[in-house]
Amino acid sequence: MVQSLNSGSNKIASERMRRKSEARRLDILRAAARVFRRSGVAAAGMREIAEEADLSPGNLYYYFAGKDELLFFCQDRTVDRMLEAAEAARASTMPVADQLRAVIRAHLHYTLEELEGATAHLEIDMLADDLRRTIIEKRDKYEHAVRALIAKGVKRGEFAPCDAALVARAMLGALNWTSRWYRPEGAQSVAAIAEGLADYLVRGVAAAAPAKTAPVRAVSGGRK
Amino acid sequence: MVQSLNSGSNKIASERMRRKSEARRLDILRAAARVFRRSGVAAAGMREIAEEADLSPGNLYYYFAGKDELLFFCQDRTVDRMLEAAEAARASTMPVADQLRAVIRAHLHYTLEELEGATAHLEIDMLADDLRRTIIEKRDKYEHAVRALIAKGVKRGEFAPCDAALVARAMLGALNWTSRWYRPEGAQSVAAIAEGLADYLVRGVAAAAPAKTAPVRAVSGGRK
DNA sequence: ATAGGATTAGAACCATGGTTCAAAGTTTGA
DNA sequence: TCAAACTTTGAACCATGGTTCTAATCCTAT
Structure with missing residues (x-):
């Protein structure tokens, strides 16, 4: 890989x-x-x-070979690490909510702290077609992993029913957007931001009842 | 204005x-x-x-005058409209959750549907200093409006205690990121996406109890 | 020590793309 | 109808920035 x-x-x-x-x-x-x-x-x-x-x-x-390759390697390395983190979380035995928290933590770490990162999802447009394809493929795979995590939480009754694809995109958006406003010299550490975001983002899917297996009744979701 | x-x-x-x-x-x-x-x-x-x-x-x-001005007007118009929408929501009498939903709806509308929009928050970097300053100022004002909305919800007991600044950024990130993946020819309409995102994003701050004024006990927030 | 490959520097090349310009065409008001 | 103002054009200008080239320098192995 x-x-x-x-x-x-x-x-x-x-x-x-x-x-x-x-x-x-x-x-x-x-x-x-x-x-x-x-x-x-x-x-x-x-x-x-x-x-x-x-x-x-x-x-x-x-x-x-050029700027392309430079950018490609940066992005490729970052996405690979995020994928690893997602896989590790998936394979663990903790509650899905905590698996999700682990992914969020890793995502922010690789986006804001690791020297190699920060440009994982940004500016893919400037890459040559074949290189871009590779990154997009992995990026999609990662998105699917997050989505699967959410779906698993719903299936286990740990999460409230929801549109897993949309929620995954919302989460990733919130996470990726941090690179726009995060400043190392700021007051909050990356770890603190990670916990704060995890609190909010996971709470958004948490089942209303403190259940662990309860098949909660469908809420929201279908307002038209 | x-x-x-x-x-x-x-x-x-x-x-x-x-x-x-x-x-x-x-x-x-x-x-x-x-x-x-x-x-x-x-x-x-x-x-x-x-x-x-x-x-x-x-x-x-x-x-x-040039590309700068073109981009500036696009962004300026969009931010102005979002600000208007935020102000309108703030002044209304509905529950804060619904005010927030209204802002989310408007944000996505101006980001994905209005011809003028879509670039409101993107690529500010290429603007000349003075123009950029103007946009950033308005953008900050808008962010503060969203933050204030969340804080109001918390104060009223309608929302769970949280870091309003961070949550606002998370919401805006999720919303802004839509421009990266939304495709007009896609299955979901902008309106549908708006409702789905609103469901998720608002649920993340909603107070645990179905209270309307209950001063819920502080939860989350301080995990270290 | 020395040949030959590995590495380096810095100028020059060149495509891209924002911008300017001078001249021509069109509309307006008298 | 005529002159002045407004509009339009398309080529040319020029700065930026990725890339290439060539000649010098450094290392390593013998």
Whole structure:
């Protein structure tokens, strides 16, 4: 799933050099992610990224094919981690509400804290068709995982009946939107924001009764 | 609040011409908004906008100072309408939950349906400093209005205690994110989406008990 | 120490796309 | 009908920014 970072046609000689090269690629990737987050993907220039990574603009192209690839790897890594987190939550034995909380926590962590992240769902438009397709595919898979989590909660009676697809999108929207207003120097920590959002977002699907298995009667949902 | 559409130094002669000119400006604005939504603000080119508005690229600049102004007017109009809707809701006498629902409905309407809208909160980055400042100011005002609505609901006991600021941001995030996935040709109508989202988003703050004035005991909020 | 590959720098290239311009066409008011 | 003002055009301008190129420098292995 996580393909080798080496993309080009480098015919590497020794193992030692390969290692060093790969490490450098990671450094650059992190620098790029930092710039992407700071300036926004569109505004981030290759020269700016190069400076952040402490190398010349031209040298960037020795390690990466272009801005596309840089952005792609950032997004790809992030989505992969979110997928892992969703799968881990799904496989756990805690109440679905807590599984959902775990996903929310991870999502915000990878969106706001991890150096690689923050641009996972943003600005996919600028990618070449094939790269974009890959990201969209994984992104959809992730969305489906969240949706499935909600549906499971409903089926178990832990959640109130609802349109799982729509609710999943609402949750992800609330989470993704944080990158628009979150500022590291702000008062609230990411962890605090995560708990606050989890409280609100999960409460929105929680069954009215404190039931654990009770097949609650259908409410809301069908107002026209 | 809604400043005259005439911005330039046009010394208009007759009233008749002024009217016609202003109407033309509106047509162009609508065309621009359509392109902004279809292609995204960044990808939307002046040539594309010109074609959509049925005039030459150069002619665009006779009516508008540039892409900035075009985008600004689109956003400004949309935010103004949302502000109006929020104020109307606030002034009404219905339960706060319904006031909130009204705001949600209006927000989605102006974001997804009105030709002028859809880019209200998006891509503010590309605006010149002074223009951006104006939009941000209004956007903040709007966010505060939503926040106030939530706080009012809590004070009245209609809503459960919560971090109003955070919840407001979550709601707005969920709403704004719709522009990322909504497709006019999709199965759900905007109205249906609005009701579904309102159900979920309002339920998240609704007081546990069906109370109307009951000072519910503080729940959630402080998990650390 | 030295050849050869790996790495680097920085200027130059070039496509994109916002914008300007000068000239021509159209409408209006007298 | 005529002149002035308004409108329109399409080519050209130009800044931005991703990318390429070439020559120099650094490392590693022998």
